[in-house]
Amino acid sequence: xxxxxxxCRTFATKSTFNRCxxxxxxxxxxxxxxxxxxxPAMNWSAIQTCSQGPSVSSLKVxxxxxxxxxxxxxxxxxxxxxxxVVREILKEPGQVIPLRYMEKRRERLRLPVKVTTFLKKNPxxxxxxxxxxxxxxxxxxxxRPSDRLACFLEEEKKIKEDxxxxxxxxxxxxxxxxxxxxxxxxxxxHVKRDFGFPDDFMSSLVPRYxxxxxxxxxxxxxxxxxxxxxxxxxxxxxxxxxRAHEESRKNGSPPNPAFVxxxxxxxxxxxxxxxxxxxxxxxxxxSPYLDARHVDQASAEMEKRTVAVIHEILSLCVFKxxxxxxxxxxxxxxxxxxxxxxxxxxxxxxxxxxLKGGVKTAILREAYxxxxxxxxxxxxxxxxxxxQLLKEGYEEQIKKEQMRKAAILQEMQLAAIRNKDxxxxxxxxxxxTTDDNARDECSSAEEGFEEQAEEEPLKKTExxxEMQLAAxxxxxxxxxxxxxxxxVHG
Numbered sequence: 146x147x148x149x150x151x152x153c154r155t156f157a158t159k160s161t162f163n164r165c166x167x168x169x170x171x172x173x174x175x176x177x178x179x180x181x182x183x184x185p186a187m188n189w190s191a192i193q194t195c196s197q198g199p200s201v202s203s204l205k206v207x208x209x210x211x212x213x214x215x216x217x218x219x220x221x222x223x224x225x226x227x228x229x230v231v232r233e234i235l236k237e238p239g240q241v242i243p244l245r246y247m248e249k250r251r252e253r254l255r256l257p258v259k260v261t262t263f264l265k266k267n268p269x270x271x272x273x274x275x276x277x278x279x280x281x282x283x284x285x286x287x288x289r290p291s292d293r294l295a296c297f298l299e300e301e302k303k304i305k306e307d308x309x310x311x312x313x314x315x316x317x318x319x320x321x322x323x324x325x326x327x328x329x330x331x332x333x334x335h336v337k338r339d340f341g342f343p344d345d346f347m348s349s350l351v352p353r354y355x356x357x358x359x360x361x362x363x364x365x366x367x368x369x370x371x372x373x374x375x376x377x378x379x380x381x382x383x384x385x386x387x388r389a390h391e392e393s394r395k396n397g398s399p400p401n402p403a404f405v406x407x408x409x410x411x412x413x414x415x416x417x418x419x420x421x422x423x424x425x426x427x428x429x430x431x432s433p434y435l436d437a438r439h440v441d442q443a444s445a446e447m448e449k450r451t452v453a454v455i456h457e458i459l460s461l462c463v464f465k466x467x468x469x470x471x472x473x474x475x476x477x478x479x480x481x482x483x484x485x486x487x488x489x490x491x492x493x494x495x496x497x498x499x500l501k502g503g504v505k506t507a508i509l510r511e512a513y514x515x516x517x518x519x520x521x522x523x524x525x526x527x528x529x530x531x532x533q534l535l536k537e538g539y540e541e542q543i544k545k546e547q548m549r550k551a552a553i554l555q556e557m558q559l560a561a562i563r564n565k566d567x568x569x570x571x572x573x574x575x576x577x578t579t580d581d582n583a584r585d586e587c588s589s590a591e592e593g594f595e596e597q598a599e600e601e602p603l604k605k606t607e608x609x610x611e612m613q614l615a616a617x618x619x620x621x622x623x624x625x626x627x628x629x630x631x632x633v634h635g
Contacts, residue, residue, distance in 0.1 A: 208490050211409045211497055214508055216516035217466070218501035224532055227267055229254055234271070234288060235298075243278055244286040269293050269538020297534050301527050305343055308523050313354055315340050315461050318381060320358075320373045322433050322454060323478040327372030330360065332474055339471070341463045341524040347371070380434045383453065384460040402430040404456065405511040406494035425449070433457045437480055452488055452495065454479050456509065459496075463522045465512035469498070469505040 233254060234242055247260045256263055264271060272291050275284040290298070305312065319333070319340075320326050330347060343349055351358045351371065362369035382390065385402045393400040403426065431437065431450040440447045458472065458479075459465050469486055476483065489498040489507050499506045512520035 208498060208500075209409060209412070209493065213515045214497040214510070214513065215499055215501055217508060217513060217518075218499050218506065220516060221464075223267075223535070224528060226256070227270065227535060228531070230256070230263065231270065231290070231294065234290065241276075241287050241289045244273070244288055247288060264288075265542075267535060267538065268542040269534060293534055293538065297530060300530060302343075304524065304527055305341070308341075309350070311523060312340075312342055312346070312350065313357065316342070316346075316350075316371075317357060317373070318434075318457070318461060320371065321376060321381065322457065323475075324436075324438070324480055325372070326376050327361065327370045328475070328478050330362075330369040330371050332478070333371060335474070336467070336471060339462050339464075339467050341522065341527075380432060383432055383434065383457050385430065385453070385456065386432065404452070404492075404495050406492075407510050408494045409497075412493065433479075442482055447482070448488070451481055451485060452492060454481065455485070455488065455507065456495065459507060459509040459512075460520075463524050463528075464518065465509040465520060465522075466499075466506055469507055472507060 230247075233247070233250065234240060244260060251260065258266070264273070269291055271288045271294070273286050273288060276287045277284050316333075320328060333342075334347065337344065337346060347360070351360065355374070357374055359372055359374050360369065361372055383402075385404065386400070389400040389402040392398075406422075406426070425445065425448075428445060428449050431440075431446060431453055433450065433454040433456075435450075437447070437450050440450060455472070458475075459467060469489075473481075473485070475481065476485065486498075486505065489496040495510060497508045497510055499508055509520075512518060518525065
């Protein structure tokens with residue numbers, strides 16, 4: 146806790162640790178500095194510094210993952226992917242494209258799913274309709290922006306028009322930080338979305354401020370530069386200096402520009418590292434808008450100035466972050482050292498280096514509280530409105546799905562009722578048929594008994610006659626036998 150309190154407060158006095166140290170630390174101190182008291186192990190190497198010399202600390206810090214800051218990148222995955230697909234379709238002639246053409250661009254757009262699956266997961270962005278690619282071909286599915294998306298695009302344009310002064314100020318500050326007060330137009334176009342510039346700002350925004358900007362060369366040619374017409378004599382205040390002046394007005398004390406240092410949870414520093422950090426923090430703040438050509442690249446002052454430049458660039462970004470490879474394109478313009486990425490790990494309380502998505506991204510720690518952006522740029526509302534569009538489309542899809550399921554359930558219930566009624570009628574018909582059959586069987590039995598009763602006397606008469614005839618034949622036979630036997634014996 147004591148370490149964090151020391152790092153998070155503003156150092157206003159001269160350092161009591163400004164003393165020359167030997168180039169090499171004792172072995173015991175060097176080995177001890179490589180360990181951490183809590184959390185994952187951090188590999189702190191020995192540092193060599195001297196307040197009277199120009200050398201910069203060679204401190205090496207092992208990168209440490211911060212899940213809360215990585216959530217910042219994870220939360221924007223869906224939004225970024227949707228924006229990428231929207232821009233791809235808006236670039237097409239008439240802002241329409243066959244669905245199968247989009248399917249072929251999946252790899253370039255890095256779509257993890259099929260386009261049809263993407264559309265189902267993000268409803269409300271596009272309308273699907275049938276049309277012909279050529280006059281005599283069969284109709285195929287086409288995509289076009291939905292009415293909801295068209296309304297958002299108009300709203301986005303209006304928000305940027307309302308904040309045009311802010312966009313002009315950002316562009317002006319970028320040029321003022323550069324060495325020659327000019328930057329390649331190609332580089333500026335490459336980072337236009339990081340700072341919130343319109344897609345066509347070189348042709349729509351810049352020509353309206355000829356008193357501030359001038360294009361050297363023809364846009365699209367190589368090279369083409371945007372430069373300030375007449376740089377201001379007064380140096381503008383950086384984001385850190387503005388904050389220091391605001392605190393000065395509140396407290397009545399002299400302004401003291403200082404970086405806000407917020408160490409990751411669980412990180413504690415050894416005594417040697419704490420002293421180095423205190424010494425570095427107490428060095429005079431160097432404005433990123435001052436000409437730093439006279440500052441030695443290997444000096445501690447140059448590192449202080451480099452941190453100030455990167456801090457200011459990230460402060461001008463809409464979401465207070467930027468990909469390190471893109472930032473590296475401006476090394477020559479802003480006089481950044483080639484090894485500037487080491488600054489992000491050497492100052493873990495000021496920056497965080499995210500590795501999400503396979504791309505190193507520098508994030509300004511003080512702009513976020515956990516994964517929530519607290520230092521809000523006015524253009525952040527554009528993202529919020531787009532996310533609201535996605536949410537409305539998703540809720541509408543859920544509502545339609547619920548209505549469809551309710552209709553199916555109702556139809557099943559009606560079918561069950563109809564089947565039940567048919568069963569009752571069948572049972573009644575079956576009962577009526579059974580009764581009729583029983584009555585028919587009874588009638589048949591009675592008729593049979595009557596017929597049997599009528600036939601019984603006749604049968605008896607016939608049997609009696611047969612018995613009489615049989616008796617007569619027996620008597621006749623006895624007579625013949627007796628007549629035959631008597632002569633033989635005689």
